[in-house]
Amino acid sequence: MKLTILGGGGFRVPLVYGALLGDHAEGRVTQVVLHDLDAQRLSAVTRVLAEQAAGVPDAPEVTATTDLDEALRGADFVFSAIRVGGLEGRANDERVALAEGVLGQETVGAGGIAYGLRTVPVAVDIARRVARLAPDAWVINFTNPAGLVTEAMSRHLGDRVIGICDSPVGLGRRIARVLGVQNPAEAWIDYVGLNHLGWVRGLRVAGRDELPRLLDDPGLLGSFEEGKLFGVDWLRSLGAIPNEYLHYYYFNREAVRAYQEAGQTRGAFLRDQQARFYAEMRNPDASALKAWDATRAEREATYMAENRETAGAGERDADDLSGGYEKVALALMRAIARDERTTLILNVRNRSTLSVLDSEAVIEVPCLVDANGAHPVAVDPLPDHATGLVCAVKAVEREVLAAADSGSRTTAVKAFALHPLVDSVNVARRLVDGYTAVHPGLSYLK
Ligand code: G6P
Numbered sequence: 001m002k003l004t005i006l007g008g009g010g011f012r013v014p015l016v017y018g019a020l021l022g023d024h025a026e027g028r029v030t031q032v033v034l035h036d037l038d039a040q041r042l043s044a045v046t047r048v049l050a051e052q053a054a055g056v057p058d059a060p061e062v063t064a065t066t067d068l069d070e071a072l073r074g075a076d077f078v079f080s081a082i083r084v085g086g087l088e089g090r091a092n093d094e095r096v097a098l099a100e101g102v103l104g105q106e107t108v109g110a111g112g113i114a115y116g117l118r119t120v121p122v123a124v125d126i127a128r129r130v131a132r133l134a135p136d137a138w139v140i141n142f143t144n145p146a147g148l149v150t151e152a153m154s155r156h157l158g159d160r161v162i163g164i165c166d167s168p169v170g171l172g173r174r175i176a177r178v179l180g181v182q183n184p185a186e187a188w189i190d191y192v193g194l195n196h197l198g199w200v201r202g203l204r205v206a207g208r209d210e211l212p213r214l215l216d217d218p219g220l221l222g223s224f225e226e227g228k229l230f231g232v233d234w235l236r237s238l239g240a241i242p243n244e245y246l247h248y249y250y251f252n253r254e255a256v257r258a259y260q261e262a263g264q265t266r267g268a269f270l271r272d273q274q275a276r277f278y279a280e281m282r283n284p285d286a287s288a289l290k291a292w293d294a295t296r297a298e299r300e301a302t303y304m305a306e307n308r309e310t311a312g313a314g315e316r317d318a319d320d321l322s323g324g325y326e327k328v329a330l331a332l333m334r335a336i337a338r339d340e341r342t343t344l345i346l347n348v349r350n351r352s353t354l355s356v357l358d359s360e361a362v363i364e365v366p367c368l369v370d371a372n373g374a375h376p377v378a379v380d381p382l383p384d385h386a387t388g389l390v391c392a393v394k395a396v397e398r399e400v401l402a403a404a405d406s407g408s409r410t411t412a413v414k415a416f417a418l419h420p421l422v423d424s425v426n427v428a429r430r431l432v433d434g435y436t437a438v439h440p441g442l443s444y445l446k
């Protein structure tokens, strides 16, 4: 089985390869093709993978190419994990937004819109090529903003593109852990929303909802990441546990201030950190795997550091440092390729799941997965406050898709202006000016 990874020179590729190395079953991936625009990044990551594969007799063969069409031909699965504009682009997304007093995070608010505007045209081009060159391939989209990018690709690939994110899984795992659930896989997590904009409303074990027990116990509630981030009182008011990215909404003022005051934005930190790693990989004597792992550990430890600081949440729990999105990706691929039926929280087309959205809107929801793909399960409606946010953000995503389609600057302004975290049409206009001035990838906006 052939797996093609777009953004194959990217920093998180060794996580995926590490997960593949642990799969020895019949029908596993035997061939990995890395595609990237940057040959140096490809050779750095290839070195890490070679060290990972040492001593594993059935390790998937790895090849690398800068030719996209060649990478796609004959692929059974395509992982799309690209970063249009690189981490320099991410840093610029943050800088321009923060200068206007709004959030520049890569998936939320103004930053997410800017990142979406330059990623959608590239993602659409990939989707069209997949449809032409590898029509039987399944595409698993990791590229942020994951919900929006998946929806853009689904217009060309239908249900054969599925978006993934590890944050709902991490959230479910943490809740199960504090509730003392022995095997988190046995719990049913009642979660729904958009990517980075969802809520856990229940966690059922043996048919009983255990979430009320958590909400009733301030000690337990304050003992894990989301409890520390949002505070016990707010979680009890909501009666649900929000995805960590909702911190940017519920505590927006504090988050913006913390990011403005930070010595460096997240994008700038990662840009410099990864530049050091890729530079080190030019030294043939360096241990690639060791350098990669040290860089990865530092990245994990500092994830959402400013948000945690404003909330006084302290360090991350050791159990939360392992990420896990490669596990979601592998479980999804296995379920489809080998009909290993399972349930995963994924980004798929809504169909009739949330009645307030149309059937084509990509949402994040538990899905049954089998050889026929991902099937969203029926869920209870969201409360009005959550529905309001979901509808507002989906409307913004639709303006982003329309702007990417038409190249209209006016539509791009509308996307920014309609976002609940952008508080003035004038700010939206200046954001479009600021972003088009720094991003060559936005030159299509006229
Ligand atoms: C979480 C999010 C991802 C994001 C990742 C890394 O897992 O769900 O969407 O890519 O964190 O965040 P970072 O700030 O380290 O790039």
Ligand code: MN
Pocket: 146, 164, 165, 166, 167, 196
């Ligand atoms: Mn994510």
